Every structure is written in C-alpha cells, then in structure tokens.
Amino acid sequence: MSVRWGLIGASTIAKQFMINAIRAQGHGEVAAVMSSSAERAEAYARENGIPAGVSTLDALLSDDIDAVYISTTNELHLEQGLAAIKAGKHVLCEKPLALTSADARKMVAAAGNAGIVFGTNHHLRNAGAHRAMREAIAAGRIGKPVAARVFHSVYLPENLQGWRITRPEAGGGVVLDITVHDADTLRFVLGDDPVEISAFTQSAGMAGGGLEDGAMCIWRFKSGAIAQSHEGFTTKFAGTGFEVHGTEGSLIATNVMTQKPVGSVLLRTASGEEELSFDREDLYTRSLRQFHAAICGEGRPSATGEDGIWSLASAEAALQSSKTGRAVTIDPQLGSLA
Numbered sequence: 638m639s640v641r642w643g644l645i646g647a648s649t650i651a652k653q654f655m656i657n658a659i660r661a662q663g664h665g666e667v668a669a670v671m672s673s674s675a676e677r678a679e680a681y682a683r684e685n686g687i688p689a690g691v692s693t694l695d696a697l698l699s700d701d702i703d704a705v706y707i708s709t710t711n712e713l714h715l716e717q718g719l720a721a722i723k724a725g726k727h728v729l730c731e732k733p734l735a736l737t738s739a740d741a742r743k744m745v746a747a748a749g750n751a752g753i754v755f756g757t758n759h760h761l762r763n764a765g766a767h768r769a770m771r772e773a774i775a776a777g778r779i780g781k782p783v784a785a786r787v788f789h790s791v792y793l794p795e796n797l798q799g800w801r802i803t804r805p806e807a808g809g810g811v812v813l814d815i816t817v818h819d820a821d822t823l824r825f826v827l828g829d830d831p832v833e834i835s836a837f838t839q840s841a842g843m844a845g846g847g848l849e850d851g852a853m854c855i856w857r858f859k860s861g862a863i864a865q866s867h868e869g870f871t872t873k874f875a876g877t878g879f880e881v882h883g884t885e886g887s888l889i890a891t892n893v894m895t896q897k898p899v900g901s902v903l904l905r906t907a908s909g910e911e912e913l914s915f916d917r918e919d920l921y922t923r924s925l926r927q928f929h930a931a932i933c934g935e936g937r938p939s940a941t942g943e944d945g946i947w948s949l950a951s952a953e954a955a956l957q958s959s960k961t962g963r964a965v966t967i968d969p970q971l972g973s974l975a
Contacts, residue, residue, distance in 0.1 A: 639664045640929055643702040643726070645694065645717050646709035647672035647681035649797065650731070654760075654896060655706055656685055658921035662929055671697040698724040704932065705729070706758075711808025712736055718744045727754040727932055729924075732817045734942065736808050738950040738969065745942030754931045756924075756938030757945030761818055762825040763923040765915035766893040766900045770826045770881060773888060773904060773913065780885030782827055782862050787819045788878040789894040790851065790869030793843065802870065805847040812838065812852050812952050812959075815868040820951035821944055822894070823856065823864055826881065830947065831864075833857040835964040836955035841871045854955050888913075896920060943969070 642659050644651050647670050659665040667687050672678035675692035682690030691697050694717060697705070704727035707717050715735040721728050728748060734741035734757060748755035761767060774782055793801065801809045816836075824830060834856050838849035851869040858864070869875070877894035880887065886906035893900035898917040903910055927939045947969045954965040 638929075638933055639666060640704055640932060641666050641668040641702045643668060643697045643700060643705045644670040644687070645697065645705050645707045645721070647677050647690075648708040651706065651708050652681075652685060654919075654921040655708070655925075656687075658919060658925040659706075661919070661922045662925055665925065665929065668702050669697055669700045694720055698726065702726060704754075704928075707731055708758075710804070711813060712806060715740045715744055719747055722747045722751050722753050722755075725751070725753070727928075729756045729758055729928055729938070730945070731758045732821075732945060733808065733813050733949040733952060734945040735949065736813075738946055738953055741942075741946045741949050742970075745946060748942060754928065754938065755942040756928050756931070757821075757940040757942060757948070758924065759818060759821040759825075759940035759944060759948065760896060760920045760924060761822045761894065763918075763920040763939050764893060764895075764900075765898055765917055766890050766902050767822060767826050767879070769902050769913045769915035770879070770888050770890060771828065774826065774881060774883070775828060778886060778904060779881065779883030779888060779906070782829075782860070782881055782883045784862060784882045785823060785827065785864035786878075786880045787823065787864065787866040787894065788875065789815055789819050790867045790872040790875050791815075791877065792873040793850075793870035798843070798870075802844040802848060802850060810838075810844065810848040811850050811868050811870050812836075812955050813949075814870075816852055816854065816866070816955050817948040817952045818894075819854075819866045819868060820948040821940060822879070823858075823866070824944070824947060826879070827858060827860075827862060827864075829858040829860050829862060831856045831858050831951055831967050833964050833966050834951060834954045834958055836958040838956070838959040841869070843871050849959070852955065852959070
C-alpha cells in the first residue's frame, strides 16, 4: 500500500529527519509541502525533491495525499489538524498537539470519530535505548522502580531559536518544547502515569519576556515512584541522560535524550554491571513504520493522540506549578487542576 504524504510546514525537522523516514518505508512518498510563503514552499520542494510546493492548506489537502505531517508553530496545530481530519487525511502531529490539552482532546476526538489514524511525534519512545530500559523494567530486572532522573538540558542551536524563545503566543518556551518529551519518555519507560508535578522555571538569558528557557520538575507517579527532570535551552556543555532506580537495581543511560540512535544503557545490580545491547534504528524510521502499519489496520502509532494529551497536560501542570508555587495534579481528561 502506497502512502502519499503532505508536509504542513517547511520545517528543519522534516528536512533533517522526517522526509528520509517516510521514504525509507519503501511505499512512502512525500508528495507536497506547504508553507505560508509560496517562495519558501517552492524552494523547499525543489531542494528536497518534493513534487509540489504550495502556500495554502486548502491546496495541500486537495492534493492526492493520504496523510499529513504537521510541524508548524504550536499555535497552528489545532486548526491545521482539524482541517486535515475533515479532509479525511491521517495525521502525525508534532508535540505539543495544541496550546492546551482541551484543544488537543478536540483534535484527537475528531480523528477518532472520523476513523482517522492520529499520532503524536514523540520520537524518544522509538529509541532503542529507551525500549531496552522499558523491557528491563517490565522483566523485573531492577525490582520495583522507586525513582527516576532525566537530564535533558541542551543548547538550542541558533537556527532553531526564533519563535521558541521570542513568541509566547506561538507556544514557545522550554516546557512546551522539551518537558513534553520528558513526560512522554518517563511514561513510556516506566509504564506508569504521572499524577502530580512541582516545577520551577527560569529565564537564564536566552528567552525573551514571558518565556522560560530552563525548568526543573519533580514528578509523582501512580505507583508511588518519584522523578526529577531538568530541561533547558542554555547549557552548552551538559550531557543528557536517564536513570531509573529500583529496589533490586538501577538503569543508567547516557546520551540518550536525543534525536539520534546513540548512547548507552548500564544495568547495575548485586551481580555487578551489564551494558544492555539495543538496536540502533533511526527513531523516525521506526515511528513511520508503525504509523504506516496503523494506516493498514495493524496496531497503533508508536505515540498516539492520547499520549500527546498526557504530555501536554503534564506540561500545563508544570507551567501552572511554576506560577503558583504549588504542586499541581495531572489529569489528561480534565486538564491541570490545582
């Protein structure tokens, strides 16, 4: 079955990762790209070997395509997603799905009612490292998980700064950009849902007024496990990592909070230390393979729309906590409640 894709947004992430991942499926084809700038759409199409570059959503959706990948700025996701669903196109949307979890739920519900496959592009759950950690935990190799730590503070490259550090109305800031990923990765690896979060945010010199470029969060999960996470745009020399500590052992992963299939995972128990092996498949290629399978009625996207609601509700709760100085409960159905 051939799957023809339309790109909503002539983005860096699509150019670096998604176009190749679609084409790697064998039966995947990038048929068109849309940008609000006709000139940019045409140039992007030409540079990336895409047959058509258009400047309106109607033009893209009227094309003979089966699915869309949305990677525009965050405030546009809802309107564009709903339009694609109405046009009968399957949707893979960048995180966060919208500016609020209430809007995200509208989009996911519309897709469900229309029989549309809807996925959230949470790439990190496709990493071999995180899958190996999830499998080790599920197999009881560290006993009962009691605590986790996520190190996901990076330096945002100049070419990606733009709206992320200057436009609150577009959904900028590190929480909607990175904390959402950490929420999803914690859920996936632990096989557990967060129920409460306390957060501090900061402006350390990169973000403009009204936006944060750093955050530290404390999480509580349904099982009673607790976690801490550090997200940032301003740390040039920090490595990334993910640790899970259980009653019978610890998993210590290094250089794994990344878009590339790299890093290492160490299992430490009373028996000693063991480096876990895992596949090094491209994260986005795995994501697209599962999405195409879902279109064919086989399984679900690696991260569903419901997963995207969870991560956005978590981010909302973190932002609310940072403003009120209080812990905030996380409920993906009701949004964040103090």
